[in-house]
Amino acid sequence: MNKHTPRVVTAALAVGSLAALTACSGAGASSSDTFVGMSSPVLAQEGQKYMSEGFAAATQELGWDSQVYDANLSADTQFSNIQTMVDRQASAVAAWALDDGAIAGAYANASASDIPVIGINSAGSNVTTSVWWEVNTCNSGGVVEQLADTFAEAKPGGKIAVVGGPPVPSIVALTQCFVDAATAAGLTIVSQQDNTQDTSAGASALAQDMLSANPEIEGFWTYNDASALGVSSVLTGSGRSIYSPSNRDGLVVTGVNGDASAISAVRSGTLSATVDTDPVCSGWAVAGAMRDAQDGTPPEEYVVASSIVDGATIADYVEPAERTCSLDDLPLVG
Structure with missing residues (x-):
């Protein structure tokens, strides 16, 4: 990822009600010329909530409006999520694909509209770049x-x-x-x-x-x-x-x-x-990938470092809400 002057924002600022995140950046009047969206596979999962919060905080720092959509483990719903983003003329879209084939048409529509597609732990046709958990x-x-x-x-x-x-x-x-x-x-x-x-x-x-x-x-x-x-x-x-x-x-x-x-x-x-899997910083990485895709400088992939937490390493564990993430100094592998 391109290195600029680090803009460090504590992840704790991102932690809050997910309902508030989506409501503040949702269907109301836009305060920005840039809207981006992300389709989560299932927001009931704790890590997905943290990723969504990180994504919301990062897009706020960029001055963008954003919304996180919940596919709730339905490939059909995810297709609808992505198509909604395309119809809203998003500047970039992201999704953790539940079924590559089922959402291929929505990805193609995004590509036809020159909208970068960020795959989260997924790739495929018309995906501009992917953000992977190392695991x-x-x-x-x-x-x-x-x-x-x-x-x-x-x-x-x-x-x-x-x-x-x-x-x-x-x-x-x-x-x-x-x-x-x-x-x-x-x-x-x-x-x-x-x-x-x-x-x-x-x-x-x-x-x-x-x-x-x-x-x-x-x-x-x-x-x-x-x-x-x-x-x-x-x-x-x-x-x-x-x-x-x-x-x-x-x-x-x-x-x-x-x-x-x-x-x-x-x-x-x-x-x-x-x-x-460092979900909060993963959300920041998705926003960073969107920024670089719009700048025309995205690498093929971004890999967010994972680590094993066991009886030998638990003393060093840092809670997600206490971590520090930056768009230009992300915990990437390689």
């Missing part, structure tokens, strides 16, 4: 391989269960990335199921079935924190314990997103690890 890039030596190594170090040659999620391209790719990394690390995947409900309760039910069929399971990798907590509740409820630096006999259970509940669970020893 979703599957780079050699990256966070997913590090997670696989965590399992392998805790349970050498261990038998692992994998809980994937809804058939969203980024989730499918992330899950396969871990399966490949785990296999390369000498682990055996004895069971793999998808939590299509995208809830803790759904993951709990899957975990019970997996353990009944494979009582020798030594760990669970899950695609998000809600699933990890659902698995953890089943294990602890059945008298099993969770792996941590102080309890190496427990089952390894990991999630992704760095939700507050998962961070608390790592602290209490009821979750082995989660991945901090």
Whole structure:
């Protein structure tokens, strides 16, 4: 990303009611010549709320009007979100694609109107540039391989269960990335199921079935924190314990997103690890990608650094609302 004089704004300024964010920048009279929009896959998810707040704060600093739309896990709704932005003659649009094919037409309409399209953890035809969480890039030596190594170090040659999620391209790719990394690390995947409900309760039910069929399971990798907590509740409820630096006999259970509940669970020893995706600064990165696309200088991708939060690193964890983000000094990889 181009480096200018850093304009540092504390992320805490971004944290507030999501309803207020969308209402202040929504369908009312515009205070700016520039309107931009973002379609979130599901705003009920904590990380998506933080990303939306970061996006709103960054666009406010740029002097733009903005709105965040909630697709609520519906590809049809997401198509409508993007088309609404196009009809509003947005200066740029962004979306975490739930279905590349389903929104291809809306992306094409944006491109035909010379509107830059920013993919969030997604790419595809007519996408100008993409903003990725590092955990979703599957780079050699990256966070997913590090997670696989965590399992392998805790349970050498261990038998692992994998809980994937809804058939969203980024989730499918992330899950396969871990399966490949785990296999390369000498682990055996004895069971793999998808939590299509995208809830803790759904993951709990899957975990019970997996353990009944494979009582020798030594760990669970899950695609998000809600699933990890659902698995953890089943294990602890059945008298099993969770792996941590102080309890190496427990089952390894990991999630992704760095939700507050998962961070608390790592602290209490009821979750082995989660991945901090830095959602607030990711929202700033989306706005930065929009700015650079309008300037005609966007790189192919922006990768926001992720980190593993476990029993060894939890003492260094900084809450999202206490982080500092800047449009010109973002936590990018590479």
